[in-house]
Amino acid sequence: MFEHQSFEAIVERMLERISNDVDKREGAIIYDTGAMTAKELQEMYIALDSIILETFPETASRPNLIRRAAEYGVYPYEATNAILKGVFSKDISIGSRFSLGELDYIAIQRIAPGIYEMQCETTGVIGNTQFGALIPIEYIDGLETANLTELLIPGEDEEPTEDFRIRFFLTRKQIPYGGNRDDYLQKVMSIHGVGGVKPYRAPAGGGTVGITIIDSDFNPPSPALIEEAQTIIDPIVNSGEGLGLAPYGHRVTVSGVETVVIDIYLKLVISNVTPGQLQNEVEEIIDEYFLSLKKEWQNANFLIIRQLQIESRLLDIVGISDVLESTINGQDSNFTLTLNQVPILGVVTLDA
Known part of the structure; x- marks a missing residue:
């Protein structure tokens, strides 16, 4: 100026x-x-x-954007801790600590005999990635085996500045009130581990609400995350009583997205490489494309896997000169998923 x-x-x-x-x-x-x-x-x-x-929030740096958004009661999502399933040869005490690689974990809740919820002590997505044998930080008498086996609730990094800026402006356009659509969108998205949500009215008649979620890694949510969201929004034992975030009289059912295995066939023109040398890179690129689709799931009526998108991305790989033919689950066409389906990569067959 x-x-x-x-x-x-x-x-x-x-x-x-x-x-x-x-x-x-x-x-x-x-x-x-x-x-x-x-x-x-x-x-x-x-x-x-x-x-x-x-x-102005359009151009403010992160500290001042946070100050402006706070005037409207909007705050950036903080980094959260991953919750994983730990399987032990015997029961352990709540608060027992273990290490795996460079990360430490603490037992926070007993699920069943020898099975516990283990919280990664380091916040962020780094806690979502490691599985295997745990080493007790302090000696536990009689413990023979200890393993991290499954991610229950993903950890999340602190909300990036530009994502927060977009969400702030979105909340100014939305009118959350008394269990309307915007109210459910904002409240469910604030739950630890939720990466996307779609609410539905009256799936089982008047007074019922359907909530479908995807986790913050953009994978189907674990049963533990679904149960956590259900309890926060509308506890099953007191459904409709207004004891959760849902208004009095709303009976809410939380479910997770469904996955569809997608097999890809590709006939390629290649030079100075073999199909086997290309396999991993091709699968990684298709996985990245599927991830971009899953990130759009919340705002899309349905997802479409497009042949052209797959083929054009593969042409960036050194050694692939052309894609002569491609099929998606045996179809020589785009593949359309239904409302609450997301893709996962199955078998990729390369022909050259």
Whole structure:
């Protein structure tokens, strides 16, 4: 906004106000005196520009965006801890701590004999990735085996600035009130481990609400996450009683997205490589495409796996010159999923 207020422009305006019978050349006393003031004024205009940018949520940096959003009761999602299933050869005490690689885990709840919820002590998605043998940090008498076997509730990183900015503006457009659609969207998305949600009205008649969720890794939610969300929104034992986030009289059922295994056949033109050398990279690229689709699940009526998208992405792989033919689950066409389905990659067959 003040980019035209340069040092040169300020000095020129100052010198214009001085009589021409005074030496105004660079190096003269009057020039040097004004130049020092002009430099400070230029810094002031730069600071004013920054103040204006920091004033509006469209351009504010993270600290000031958080301050502006807080005026409306909107806050960035904090990093959360992953919750995993630990299987032990004997019962252990709640609070027992274990290590696996560089991460530590603590037992927080008993699920069944020898089975516990283990919370990763490090927040973020890093806690979602490690499984295997646990080592007790303090000796546990009689313990023979200890393993992390399954991710129950994904950990999440702190909400990125631009994601928070988008969500802030979205909340200003939404009108959450008394169990309307926007109310459910905002409340369910705030639950630890939920990455997307679709609410439905009256799936089982008047007063019922359906909620379908996907986890924050954009995979089908675990039974533990579904149970957690159900308890927070509308506990089953007191359904409709308004003891959760759902309003009094709303009987809510939480479910998870369904997966459809997608097999891909590709006939390729390749050079200086073999199909086997390409296999892993091809699967990674298709997996990335499927992930991008799953991230859009909440805002899409249904997902479409497009042949052209797969083929165009594969042409970026060194060694693939062309894609002559492709099928998705045996069909030479795009593949359309239903309302609450997301894809997972099955078998990728490469022919060259």
